[in-house]
Amino acid sequence: MDSSLCCLKQPRDFCCISAESKQEEQFVLALRSVYDEALPRPGRELVRGEVLPSAWVLQPDTQHRKEVTKVVYMTQVDLGTPALPQRLLGFVAKRQAMVIANLASFFPL
Numbered sequence: 001m002d003s004s005l006c007c008l009k010q011p012r013d014f015c016c017i018s019a020e021s022k023q024e025e026q027f028v029l030a031l032r033s034v035y036d037e038a039l040p041r042p043g044r045e046l047v048r049g050e051v052l053p054s055a056w057v058l059q060p061d062t063q064h065r066k067e068v069t070k071v072v073y074m075t076q077v078d079l080g081t082p083a084l085p086q087r088l089l090g091f092v093a094k095r096q097a098m099v100i101a102n103l104a105s106f107f108p109l
Helices: 086-106
Strands: 016-023 026-033 054-063 066-074
Touching: none
Parallel strands: none
Antiparallel strands: 016 026, 026 054, 054 066
16 A cells, blocks of 8 residues: 555555455455455554455446446545544545546446
8 A cells, every 4th residue: 555645654564355246237346354364564664554344346327317336335444553644634535535526437428
């Protein structure tokens, strides 16, 4: 993770497991952090973060008589200590929505 984009002084490391599912026209990606002694430990320059149970759901939808993809997501992340300063949390939360907007480039019109 590029920590400079999030105003963090140290990069974060995450060990996650994910599962994908397709049911009819709906795609689901669910993920969460895992802890296992067999997994490598983060280096000295990294902070191990935690992805709490999170999911992305992509569904076809129609808006204004046009086919679109509706994205429903819930992402919960504990960045570990030291975390973001309180004054930056709002800034980061607003930028997260840009991730959704950029998904449009992956779907055909």
